[in-house]
Amino acid sequence: MSTIENYMLETPEKMLEIIEKAPELFREIKKASINKIILTGSGTSYHSGLQMSRQLQHLLQMEVVAMYPFEMNEDTFLMDNEQTLVVGISQGGSSYSTYNAMKLAKSKGCLTASMAGAEGAFIDEVADYILTVYCGEELAGAKTKGFYCTKLNLLLLALSIGLEQNRLTLDTFTEKVEEVKKAAEHFKGVYDASEEWIEQNKERLANSQEIRITGPANNYGDILESALKLLETMRCPVTGYEFEEFIHGIYNAIDEKSTVFILDDGSEPRSKKMKEVLSEWSETIFLLTTYESEHADLVLPTIQSSDFLTFNFIIPLQLICAKIPSLRGVDPSTPKDPQFHMKLGSKKFNK
Template sequence: MASIESYLQETPEKMFTIIEKADELFAKVKQAPIERIVITGSGTSYHSGKQMAKQMQRLLQFEVVALYPFEITTETFLKESDKTLVVGISQGGSSYSTYHAMKIARSCGCMTASMAGCENAYIDEVADYVLTVYCGEETAGAKTKGFYCTKLNLLLLALNIGTAQGQISEETYEKEIAAAKAAAEHFKAVYDVSEKWIEAHKETLTSAEEIRITGPASLYGDILESALKLLETMRCPVTGYEFEEFIHGIYNAINEKSTVFILDDGNEPRTNKMKEVLSGWSDSIFLITNYESEQADLVLPTVKNSEALTFNFIIPLQLICAKIPTLRGVDPSTPKDPDFHMKLGSKKMNK
């Protein structure tokens, strides 16, 4: 089984591949009369939709929302839904909950599309448009490469629909593509800086008992994903919150056992004060930025484009998932129970 690290290292190359294949992949769906998009999936798949929905909505100038599969019922589509596209995401392509959400959408008259990380996926069976995420196989239980590639696939979906509908100019299209490519080009530099920082702090990180993550609304999907990955691999309590939500009560739980990662892209003026206050309660308060700051513990050489930061900013947290669990006696690439989904009947298992 390949490691989380090797999949992270593959990510930039896969991003370029996905961009190259976009014209062909979205040729049919971009001609559909779409006026609303609902993205659905669980875990990492949901987080990819949550992270990209606002950007897609800004580009398309119509509603784009991300919902968990359990949130999708016939009441989700009370109005005429023949111009609603429901995009079901499942990295392995075998999620029963995503499959059933897509079936409900179809029964309500919606168009459906699938985004799986493999071809001939189970969820493709209920898709009008098969929009495969060409990231290649990812056998590690904690997915990383697929998260970036799915976010890029969603961005490209919006760009192609918007261009076909006349909502997005050729200039805007090229600008968005250039930003995504620049983020892919910055990936290794961010990875290398993160790797050095983790090595220098490995003893503190290894002893973490509980972890909190907070950051700006613009990275909320990434914050949720970071929390999930750390929880999956570090196997201790982990939660992630948007900065304002963290202030509203969550801070009460911070104590000497807490490890807190504060993400800041330069748009939150209270970040330094937050670090100062929390550092009075715990010695493990880490501020991660992409700008020089005396308060910052780790400064990332990310892409400059603010919306493309999503392809760079959480690399250090994912790399912690790859490197630190082994020091805690955990194989981060292998789920605690490889047969869990079979026992729970939550995925269609490959024969």
């Protein structure tokens, strides 16, 4: 079993631990006067913020936006910033770009919080509130466990603030936490179904030359994260698009070399037709659904709540990252150049 697989299998337990630690972790920040939240980070960290931003905004009824650190500059903070919270996310906690974005925000009067995957992180130095993601060690270059745990930490932050500020009821708070626990319970079942399907299709998957992923807007952050993980580990061209964006031009690039994953949670009635049309050009068009369908290549036994599907939906794509690269002569747990960040000066520590 690969390192990535071990980390994935730890995820449900770590999610429950994070829920247990949330009251103490958010005890101080929930009292802060906040009316806007900016989530910032790169790569997987950005995707976690993007994936959760819509749900957080709905729960809190305040502006919540995800931004790359490079998007943030002096003009980002033109208004009164005293009630703006900037959350810097970095799995290893040593990203210079995230650190610098938080430092800029702080200089403009914002509140700052850090979310790193370990205590004593570099980005903690510029944080008013340290909101460690207690996911445990994850040494693989391609992060999986940390992605789920960061998304959960963001959700629990919003629930804590919402309850304290009377933006949501105790019943809603309790309901959301219970839904997360249900999603954690579904994790292993989705993992097992994905593992069986991957074994059946491993030769076709191993021969992938270029990969496209498309799916619903509600899971756009997850789609981008899937593309990043597949690119990191399969080491071939990979891109991810929301369904409507895929229709606007991307389909032109699909040919016999293309592998396409269509994620369908039942919200897009054209998914079946998309598979049908693309299958005229490629034999590796895969429809992954969360509901029973005779047209699906893989039906995932996920939680059915659309808000919490994010804790189950991309398990098969992450598991491909763990199992298939070795068939291509690649160790998926080790970056192509382990010293890359040190050479480029992009991180304080090589995490």
